[in-house]
Amino acid sequence: MLPVQQFQEFAQRHALFTPQNLVLAAVSGGKDSVLLAHLLKSSGFKFALAHCNFLLRGEESQRDQNFTANLADQLQVPFFLTEFNTENYAAKNSISIQMAARKLRYEWFDQLCAEHNYDCIALAHHQNDAVETILLNLTRGTGIAGLHGILPKNGKLVRPMLFLSKENIDQICAEEKLTFVEDSSNISTKYARNKIRLEVVPKLKELNPNLEKTFEQNLERFRELEALLENQLKQLRDTVFIRQNLETRIKLESLRQLNPQKLLLFGLLHEFNFSEQVVKDLLLSLEKHSGKVFESPSHQLILDRTEIIIHPKKTLIKEALLILENQNEIHFQGFKLKLLHDDSALIVKNNPMAASVDAEKIIFPLTLRNWQTGDYFFPLGMQQRQKLSDFFIHQKLPLHQKSNVPVLVNGNQEIIWVCGFRLDDRYKVRAQTKKVVIFELSNLVT
Template identity: 75%
Template sequence: MLPVPQFQEFIARHALFSTQKKVLAAVSGGKDSVLLAHLLKSSGFDFALAHCNFQLRGQEADRDKTFTSNLAKQLQAPFFLTHFNTADYAAEKHISTQMAARELRYNWFEKICAEENFDVIALAHHQNDAIETVLLNLTRGTGIAGMHGILPKNGRLVRPMLFLSRENIDAICAEEKLDFVEDSSNNSAKYARNKIRLEVVPKLKEINPKLEKTFAQNLERFRQLEQLLEHDLQVLRDAVFIGLKSELRIRISDLQKLHPQQLLTFGLLREFNFSEQVVADLLLSLEKHSGRIFESASHQIILDRTEIIIKARGKESGERTDKFEIKIEENDNVIHFINYSLKILQEKSALIIKNNPMSIAVDAGKLMFPLTVRNWQTGDFFYPLGMQKRQKLSDFFIHQKVPLHQKLQIPVLVNSNQEIVWIAGFRLDDRYKVHSGTKKVVIFELSNT
């Protein structure tokens, strides 16, 4: 007898979908997906079958296509079919055939859902698939998220057969005399998952014949541990994150108090795509390397003296979102860049501006146009007003206690001879100050927009 009550109870317990929802069932023709289709039919759900021909197994793939089409007719369910040039896609994307097949089918399933208003995509994974996933994750290395196996629900994807083992499915299909097709590649130990299923799991079942039941209990515990960790991490995020989403900060002292430090720090930074190795390097650098930058594909961490600063990177890898370099011609009156406006005023008297870091008067006779306003660059130096020795801008910013992420945004006014004229908002270069012999000045006024 089909386990319809258990099927419906599992769906209800995990809130996978209701009878009001449209279900798209991924059906390969194997016994797992065939049983899924029959259970959906017997339970009265509104469902359709979707089958992918990856064009990798020749006549066997054509056989599967014909079988699943006939199954849809038998169950009086709508049928969706597509063909993929999987090998070409894998070569184009430089990924494995298995990964290519996965991307192609899930993208296609989502397309059908969008076009035909399906609510969920039902997959025929069972308990043994969950065991194999965990063993594979452990072999390759994983955190707690890789320990919970396959989840009953992940977004639109639902797996309503996780209450069944492979032995259960074999027995039900035999008792109900359900027709199905066999994928010959499942019997090859060429793939890592198959190797675990064919060689590793049988050995483990010699130790524990009730392996599936034991693993089901373990996986539930791991899921609950993950939920507990995520709850604690959210509380921690609320406590330690400072600032807006575009620029978050965490006090170094707060990171140093965490225990276990690496696990919790990785949990805090995981959403910004930082790897465990980068997090480990960051923690080793907390008291040693102020100014160091750590990067992920989407974000960068700037290690300041008392904080770490988390910022989104530019659209292109490694590019800062605040990078700028603007030319100023002699007749320009105002220029706009990033979040700034810079006014340029001509004054015939030797005016000196005091106590206004956002406005400066420069000896016009020393300027050579076009000028440039840009970010600071490694190796930049100038002669701070009142000093006869040159100083690197990096050292100047340190003395001024300017956080690293802020100095990336400070405009630097540069003469045509590449000498720095003004660190906007901070200090004029002594070589360009107004003096007794100055006949004309140029006034620069910086303001935020």
């Protein structure tokens, strides 16, 4: 007898789908997916079957395609079919056949859901699949997230047969005389999952015949631990994260108080895609490498004196704008620069965003640009030149912010003003100065 009530209760308990939802069932023609289709039909859910032909097993692939089409006719439900040249896709993208097949089918499922308003994608994973996934993750190395196994629900993906073991499915299919097709690749141990299924799990079952039930109980504990950790991380983010625009800062003192330090810091930095190795290197550098930079695929982390600074990566725009003598305002990378010509020796004081420059020393056209490696100037009050990189360090300017500082350059390529910071001493207003040009920098109002 089909376990219809258990199926319905499992779907309800885990909020997988309701009788009002449209379900897209992924069906290969194998025993598991055939039972899934029959359970959906017997439970009265509205569903369709979707089958992928990966063109990997010759006549056997065509047999599976024909079988699933006939199954859809038998159950009187809509049927979707697609074919993929999986080998070519894998070669073109330099990925494994398994990874290619996975990527292709899930992209297609998502497309079907969007086009035909299906609410979820039902997959026929069972308890043994969950056991194999955990063992595979442990073999490759994993954190807590890898221990929760296959979740009943993950976005649009739902797995309403996780209450059944492989033995349960075999027994039900035999009793109900359900027909199905066998995938010959399932008996090949060249795939890691098959090797675990065919060689490792049987040995473990010799030690514990109720292995699937034990793992089901363990999975529940692991999921609860994961939820507990995530709740702790949420509270920590609210406490230690200082967010400003796209930038996130964490005080070093807060990092030192984390316990367990590596686990919690890895969890905090997970949203910025930093690896576990980066977290280890960062912790080793906390007391001795101020200014060190760490990178993830999406973000950059700077270890400053009292905090870490995290910001999205961006490509530095090497932009330069010419300023002509008759211009009085220009826009540059979110800044506005105003020019005021004054027939006096007026000196702007106590305003780092403005500078009075001796007009006689200005050679037009001027240039406003980003700082460049090797740039130097003579900071106001100094008779010796200083590299801008050293000047920024003395100003305690974080590394990622120095690329945002505009630099005003004279027609003879000398730096006139590090905008917002310091005038070059060579261009200051002196006793003999007769006229000045006042430069005023401000952020553009967006």
